[in-house]
Amino acid sequence: xxxxxxxxxxxxxxxxxxxxxxxxxxxxxxxxxxxxxxxxxxxxxxxxxxxxxxxxxxxxxxxxxxxxxxxxxxxxxxxxxxxxxxxxxxxxxxxxxxxxxxxxxxxxxxxxxxxxxxxxxxxxxxxxxxxxxxxxxxxxxxxxxxxxxxxxxxxxxxxxxxxxxxxxxxxxxxxxxxxxxxxxxxxxxxxxxxxxxxxxxxxxxxxxxxxxxxxxxxxxxxxxxxxxxxxxxxxxxxxxxxxxxxxxxxxxxxxxxxxxxxxxxxxxxxxxxxxxxxxxxxxxxxxxxxxxxxxxxxxxxxxxxxxxxxxxxxxxxxxxxxxxxxxxxxxxxxxxxxxxxxxxxxxxxxxxxxxxxxxxxxxxxxxxxxxxxxxxxxxxxxxxxxxxxxxxxxxxxxxxxxxxxxxxxxxxxxxxxxxxxxxxxxxxxxxxxxxxxxxxxxxxxxxxxxxxxxxxxxxxxxxxxxxxxxxxxxxxxxxxxxxxxxxxxxxxxxxxxxxxxxxxxxxxxxxxxxxxxxxxxxxxxxxxxxxxxxxxxxxxxxxxxxxxxxxxxxxxxxxxxxxxxxxxxxxxxxxxxxxxxxxxxxxxxxxxxxxxxxxxxxxxxxxxxxxxxxxxxxxxxxxxxxxxxxxxxxxxxxxxxxxxxxxxxxxxxxxxxxxxxxxxxxxxxxxxxxxxxxxxxxxxx
Numbered sequence: 235x236x237x238x239x240x241x242x243x244x245x246x247x248x249x250x251x252x253x254x255x256x257x258x259x260x261x262x263x264x265x266x267x268x269x270x271x272x273x274x275x276x277x278x279x280x281x282x283x284x285x286x287x288x289x290x291x292x293x294x295x296x297x298x299x300x301x302x303x304x305x306x307x308x309x310x311x312x313x314x315x316x317x318x319x320x321x322x323x324x325x326x327x328x329x330x331x332x333x334x335x336x337x338x339x340x341x342x343x344x345x346x347x348x349x350x351x352x353x354x355x356x357x358x359x360x361x362x363x364x365x366x367x368x369x370x371x372x373x374x375x376x377x378x379x380x381x382x383x384x385x386x387x388x389x390x391x392x393x394x395x396x397x398x399x400x401x402x403x404x405x406x407x408x409x410x411x412x413x414x415x416x417x418x419x420x421x422x423x424x425x426x427x428x429x430x431x432x433x434x435x436x437x438x439x440x441x442x443x444x445x446x447x448x449x450x451x452x453x454x455x456x457x458x459x460x461x462x463x464x465x466x467x468x469x470x471x472x473x474x475x476x477x478x479x480x481x482x483x484x485x486x487x488x489x490x491x492x493x494x495x496x497x498x499x500x501x502x503x504x505x506x507x508x509x510x511x512x513x514x515x516x517x518x519x520x521x522x523x524x525x526x527x528x529x530x531x532x533x534x535x536x537x538x539x540x541x542x543x544x545x546x547x548x549x550x551x552x553x554x555x556x557x558x559x560x561x562x563x564x565x566x567x568x569x570x571x572x573x574x575x576x577x578x579x580x581x582x583x584x585x586x587x588x589x590x591x592x593x594x595x596x597x598x599x600x601x602x603x604x605x606x607x608x609x610x611x612x613x614x615x616x617x618x619x620x621x622x623x624x625x626x627x628x629x630x631x632x633x634x635x636x637x638x639x640x641x642x643x644x645x646x647x648x649x650x651x652x653x654x655x656x657x658x659x660x661x662x663x664x665x666x667x668x669x670x671x672x673x674x675x676x677x678x679x680x681x682x683x684x685x686x687x688x689x690x691x692x693x694x695x696x697x698x699x700x701x702x703x704x705x706x707x708x709x710x711x712x713x714x715x716x717x718x719x720x721x722x723x724x725x726x727x728x729x730x731x732x733x734x735x736x737x738x739x740x741x742x743x744x745x746x747x748x749x750x751x752x753x754x755x756x757x758x759x760x761x762x763x764x765x766x767x768x769x770x771x772x773x774x775x776x777x778x779x780x781x782x783x784x785x786x787x788x789x790x791x792x793x794x795x796x797x798x799x800x801x802x803x804x805x806x807x808x809x810x811x812x813x814x815x816x817x818x819x820x821x822x823x824x825x826x827x828x829x830x831x832x833x834x835x836x837x838x839x840x841x842x843x844x845x846x847x848x849x850x851x852x853x854x855x856x857x858x859x860x861x862x863x864x865x866x867x868x869x870x871x872x873x874x875x876x877x878x879x880x881x882x883x884x885x886x887x888x889x890x891x892x893x894x895x896x897x898x899x900x901x902x903x904x905x906x907x908x909x910x911x912x913x914x915x916x917x918x919x
Contacts, residue, residue, distance in 0.1 A: 245272040245280065250303045252351035255330075256281045256288060263288060263354040265331040283355070304358040306346030311402045315357040317342045326351055341377065343405045361419075363402045364409060366395030369425045371471050373410040380406035392473040394425070425469035426478050433464030435479040435516045442475040450476065460517040484511035485521070492544030492573040494522040503576040505544055524576060533600050534580060545574040552605040554633070556581035556642040565638035567604065581642055586649040589626075590656075593649055602641060604633040611652045614723070615663035617671050622723045623663065627679065629655060630714035637709065644708040651710065655703075658682050668727065676717040683715045 247253055247268035255264045258277045266272050274280070280299035281288040291299035306312045316336040318324035324334055333354045352358055364372055372393040376385050383406075385391070390410070393401050403409055411419040426434060436450075438459040444450040449470055450461055460479070463470070472478055487493060487508030496503045498518050506512050514521060523541035531539050534547050549555055549568035557564045559578040566572045574580075580600035586593045589612040610628045617623060629651060633641045644650050662682035663671060671678065684700035702713040722728040 245274065245298060245300070247272060247300055250305075250349065251300050252303065252326075253300045254281045254283070254288065254354055255279070256290075263333055265326055265333065265351065265354060267326045267328055267331060267351055270329045283357070288354070301352075303349045303351050304360065305349035306344070306360050308347045309363050310346045310360055311363060312344040312346070312348065313359045313361060313408070314342050314344055316340065316355050318353065324353070326353070341405075341408075343403055343407070345402050361409075363400060364393075364421055365400050366393070366398060366422065368396050369427065369469050370395040370422050371425050372401060372421060373412075373423065374403060374407050375410050376406060377408050378406040380404060390474045392471050394471045396469070396471075425471050426481065427469050428463070428466040429481060429483055430465075430467060431511055431513060432481065432483045433462055433466070433513060433515075434470055435482050436461050436463060436470070436472075436476050437479050438475060439477055440475045462515045462517045464513060464515070480516065482513065482516060484513040486511050490546055490571040490573070492546065493542070494524055494544055494576045495519050496522045505573060505575045507544070507573050522576065533582060533598060535601065544576075547572045547574060547580065547600075549601070552603055553601045554604045554638065554641065555600050555602070556639065563639055565641065567638070583642070583645050583647075585646055586652065591648060591652040593646060596646070602633070602647075604641065607631040607633075609648055609651055610718070611656065613652075613656045613659065615660045617663055617666055617668045619668050621668040621671075621727050623668070623671065623675075624719075624721045624723055625659070625675070625679070626718040627655075627659070628716040628718055629683075629712050630716070632711050632713060633709050634704075634711050635709040640709045642708070644710075647708055647710055650705065650707065651712070654705070655683055655712065668722070672720065672722070675720045679717055680715050683712060 245253065247266055247270050249269045251268040253266045253272060255266060255272060255274070255278050256262070257264070258279060263281065272280075280291040282291055282299055282301075291297075304312060304314075316338050317340055319335045319337050322334055336353065336355050338355070346363075366372065374391045374393055376383075376387050376389045376391075378387060401409075409421045411421050412423045413420045428434060438450075438455040438457055438461065441457050442448075442450070442455045444452055444455065446452050449463065455461070461476075462482070464482075470478065485493060487506065487510045489509045492505050492507040493512060494503050495506055495512075495514060496519065498520060503522055521542060524545060525541045526534070526536075526539050526545065534545065536545075536547075539545065547555060547566075548571050549566050551569045554565055554567040555572070557566055557572060557574065557578050558581055559575060582598055582600055583602065584593075584596040584598050587595050587597050589610065591611050607630070608628055609631055610626070612624065612626045614622055614624050631647075631651065635641075659679055659682055662678060666678060680700065684702050687698035687700055689698050702711055704711045
């Protein structure tokens with residue numbers, strides 16, 4: 235379709251629709267409001283407002299410039315830009331409407347429900363009203379002066395859901411979007427809930443005087459003041475004066491853990507130890523990290539170290555460490571976990587190593603083994619006859635004394651021990667011959683270091699003990715010495731000593747063999763003698779047993795005779811008594827039965843007499859009545875034939891027959907005859 239054909243075509247505008255028509259000769263734009271029909275002339279065209287310009291509508295546009303009214307429901311509002319000037323008639327009518335003057339650059343808020351077309355040059359945006367929950371809020375900005383409201387343009391307010399559950403702004407106010415979501419704006423913001431346990435770090439952005447109803451404690455705050463709000467419930471709603479900087483949660487500290495916290499005003503660093511949940515006030519405090527080098531981590535015996543945690547040193551049982559700070563020194567003996575302050579460290583010892591011990595290569599450690607410590611060393615000594623001997627020894631060491639800091643006065647206690655003890659052992663060896671040294675090296679060396687055996691005083695003290703050797707320099711005490719090996723370095727001397735020792739061993743072995751044989755012979759003779767004595771003793775015991783057995787048999791036979799006699803006599807007496815008792819019982823039983831039968835018979839006779847006495851009058855009367863009835867019945871059957879044969883009346887025959895009966899019987903029979911079957915018998919019959 236050509237543009238000319240499009241202009242000449244009639245355009246229908248339905249109800250609640252509108253369209254813009256531009257006069258090409260003057261440039262005026264006319265608003266057409268439906269329902270109506272637009273017949274375009276050659277000097278008119280349909281236009282639309284796009285990006286602040288009126289542009290012609292293409293013929294292939296489906297709507298062809300017809301737009302629906304701007305409408306809002308009761309839960310919406312319209313932000314109308316370029317409203318009609320105040321005082322102007324702005325109500326469009328059906329059909330064509332000439333453009334009106336607009337207040338360009340202004341915006342008004344039109345609350346729903348409403349529906350209207352837009353004048354040429356107006357723009358409108360329909361926004362859903364803002365339902366708010368208690369934990370939600372809106373930020374509202376002043377974009378224009380509001381009557382009777384002192385807030386300047388650009389000011390912002392917070393509308394809290396706790397105060398307003400459904401919000402529609404007034405003209406001059408606009409809701410600031412929180413974020414842009416696909417296809418629309420998001421206006422509602424979530425209030426910050428006070429964490430419990432925990433707090434909020436907030437900052438005053440504008441000078442503020444808080445009263446008792448404000449979220450901040452009452453007082454005056456300058457701009458830039460940081461405030462920490464803790465131990466509260468509910469929600470925090472920021473406003474134009476206060477903003478939320480951060481949510482502060484407590485730091486959990488387990489048992490045997492700690493944190494370093496610096497006080498901002500003083501710069502002092504404190505150690506907070508668990509178990510606890512520590513809430514750091516960010517306005518006054520800050521957590522301080524402590525970084526340890528890998529070498530320090532290894533020296534402190536840590537598997538790993540978190541810089542944000544305090545250094546916790548685990549001291550095992552039998553060990554001790556020296557903790558040093560700027561103003562203090564403390565010895566910690568295990569088992570214990572020591573949390574170091576920020577300025578504290580462990581004293582490092584550098585111990586001699588190798589065999590023999592030397593300080594050329596040292597072992598660095600912070601842990602001093604104060605109990606059951608073992609130090610091994612190898613040293614060369616020379617005997618009185620100038621034979622060089624190499625010995626390997628092991629010292630057992632402990633640290634004692636109340637002054638524990640003295641334990642750490644010597645940085646290399648291993649070197650001190652080996653040097654001093656080695657000097658003592660060399661001196662003791664120079665006064666002893668090689669033969670005696672080889673035979674008694676262990677005892678001699680132990681005596682040189684540990685001293686002579688002494689009796690221990692006190693109850694339950696036990697065997698004699700050696701006093702040991704104490705070192706006054708650092709409280710070290712050597713309480714035992716073990717000689718591990720004694721080696722003669724001169725081969726010829728060693729061969730001679732081995733031969734002499736072998737000969738001594740052979741001689742000693744022969745002597746022991748002879749002594750063993752002599753002991754065996756003595757033992758065999760002693761065994762034979764003891765066997766003979768045992769046999770004699772056994773025969774005597776056998777004779778005693780036989781005599782005892784004969785006496786026992788004799789007493790057993792006498793006992794059997796006595797038992798048999800007592801048994802028979804007792805049985806006869808028991809049988810006689812039982813028979814007597816049985817006969818007496820039978821006689822008594824018969825008497826009781828006879829008495830019981832007599833009493834039963836008397837009771838039956840008395841009961842029968844009472845029964846018959848009670849039944850006699852009634853029985854006689856009943857039998858008499860039954861007899862009269864039987865007689866009357868027989869007379870009724872036979873009196874008629876008798877009257878015919880005798881030539882008399884029935885009454886006469888009856889009277890004759892009844893004459894011989896008793897008086898009572900006569901009357902009864904007559905009554906029966908008269909009233910039989912309910913009808914009287916006439917005397918004439």
